[in-house]
Amino acid sequence: MAAKIFIDGEHGTTGLQIRTRLAARRDIELLSIPESERRNEKMREDLLNSADIAILCLPDDASKQAYEMTAANNNVRLLDASTAFRVHPDWAYGFAEMDRAQKEKIRSARYVSNPGCYPTGAIGLIRPLRAAGILPNGYPVTVNAVSGYTGGGKQMIAQMEDQSRPDAITANNFLYGLTLKHKHVPEMKVHGLLDRAPLFSPSVGRFAQGMIVQVPLFLDGLKEGTTIEAIHAALVAHYAGQDIVRVVSLEESAALARVDAEELVGQDTMKLFVFGTAGGAHVNLVALLDNLGKGASGAAVQNMDLMLSA
Numbered sequence: 261m262a263a264k265i266f267i268d269g270e271h272g273t274t275g276l277q278i279r280t281r282l283a284a285r286r287d288i289e290l291l292s293i294p295e296s297e298r299r300n301e302k303m304r305e306d307l308l309n310s311a312d313i314a315i316l317c318l319p320d321d322a323s324k325q326a327y328e329m330t331a332a333n334n335n336v337r338l339l340d341a342s343t344a345f346r347v348h349p350d351w352a353y354g355f356a357e358m359d360r361a362q363k364e365k366i367r368s369a370r371y372v373s374n375p376g377c378y379p380t381g382a383i384g385l386i387r388p389l390r391a392a393g394i395l396p397n398g399y400p401v402t403v404n405a406v407s408g409y410t411g412g413g414k415q416m417i418a419q420m421e422d423q424s425r426p427d428a429i430t431a432n433n434f435l436y437g438l439t440l441k442h443k444h445v446p447e448m449k450v451h452g453l454l455d456r457a458p459l460f461s462p463s464v465g466r467f468a469q470g471m472i473v474q475v476p477l478f479l480d481g482l483k484e485g486t487t488i489e490a491i492h493a494a495l496v497a498h499y500a501g502q503d504i505v506r507v508v509s510l511e512e513s514a515a516l517a518r519v520d521a522e523e524l525v526g527q528d529t530m531k532l533f534v535f536g537t538a539g540g541a542h543v544n545l546v547a548l549l550d551n552l553g554k555g556a557s558g559a560a561v562q563n564m565d566l567m568l569s570a
């Protein structure tokens with residue numbers, strides 16, 4: 261029997277992309293709410309409780325409300341794209357490649373939290389180095405990133421694309437999160453296995469989709485004797501045996517003149533690079549992804565498939 265899937269928020273940016281990815285699937289039955297009724301609480305509650313898996317593509321408060329609406333129903337499982345439950349102990353974190361046990365946790369969980377786009381890149385780079393003992397306690401980790409403007413959802417898309425709006429954004433590239441209190445920091449700390457919160461500085465560029473996340477490191481602050489080759493080898497070992505996260509070879513990285521934030525648009529994979537020079541003092545770890553691919557909707561479909569395979 262086809263599994264019943266309801267995307268609460270299906271008319272928003274993340275929801276629409278999930279719907280597109282699922283449109284041709286015969287193994288699932290998509291339950292749908294008309295766009296004009298998207299905030300009709302009674303209809304949402306009925307649809308949520310009719311689903312086998314409800315994928316929540318909503319702001320945090322509405323996700324929490326959907327959780328309440330389904331709390332008494334043991335049939336429905338939730339996959340939430342918001343920030344609401346990403347460090348909650350009862351929720352499995354939906355980054356299957358982050359360690360060997362995670363796939364199984366997602367497969368068997370009732371509640372799965374889809375990672376944030378920036379944390380997918382940051383955790384993807386940091387966690388393997390913490391797990392391998394390369395990145396010591398107390399290291400002051402910094403994360404710098406640029407996102408396509410769809411990362412800001414319907415509102416930012418309108419602000420970037422419609423210059424006649426009173427709240428139009430005219431900048432081609434801007435920094436934000438200037439208070440250094442971005443909602444993704446707790447998730448980077450917990451799932452990055454860090455003992456200190458990272459300093460996170462995000463930015464947006466005038467391109468719809470795509471993302472670069474950078475974690476620059478001083479080698480003399482890492483485990484004694486750590487080289488660029490050792491860092492690369494730790495990432496390669498961590499991601500062996502799967503094809504979603506690809507660690508680019510040192511030779512290929514060294515031959516690049518630039519990294520294009522839009523390279524992986526439309527793909528649900530992520531590339532990791534280690535930049536620097538053999539014998540040098542610094543490395544720059546870089547993650548490249550589509551904020552709506554592995555950063556949101558692509559990861560959600562991957563997690564849904566894992567949940568359905570239980």
Ligand SMILES: NC(=O)C1=CN([C@@H]2O[C@H](COP(=O)(O)OP(=O)(O)OC[C@H]3O[C@@H](n4cnc5c(N)ncnc54)[C@H](OP(=O)(O)O)[C@@H]3O)[C@@H](O)[C@H]2O)C=CC1
Pocket residue numbers: 268269270271272273274275298299300316317318319320322341342343375376377410411412413414415551552555556
């Ligand atoms: N865009 C991205 O790159 C990523 C987004 N996310 C997260 O996914 C979630 C959705 O984001 P995104 O798709 O970008 O946002 P959008 O604003 O594009 O879409 C959100 C959708 O949810 C609807 N909605 C808002 N409030 C309610 C409510 N109370 N009840 C029912 N429906 C409601 C909106 O309707 P209306 O039009 O009426 O407001 C809209 O259709 C957020 O938590 C976001 O942080 C996660 C990773 C990446």
Ligand SMILES: CC(=O)N[C@@H](CCC(=O)OP(=O)(O)O)C(=O)O
Pocket residue numbers: 341342343375376377378407408409410411412413416443444462464
């Ligand atoms: C460009 C932009 O505004 N991006 C969003 C994050 C997008 C995302 O991943 O949001 P969730 O954490 O809700 O999943 C932001 O910085 O708030």
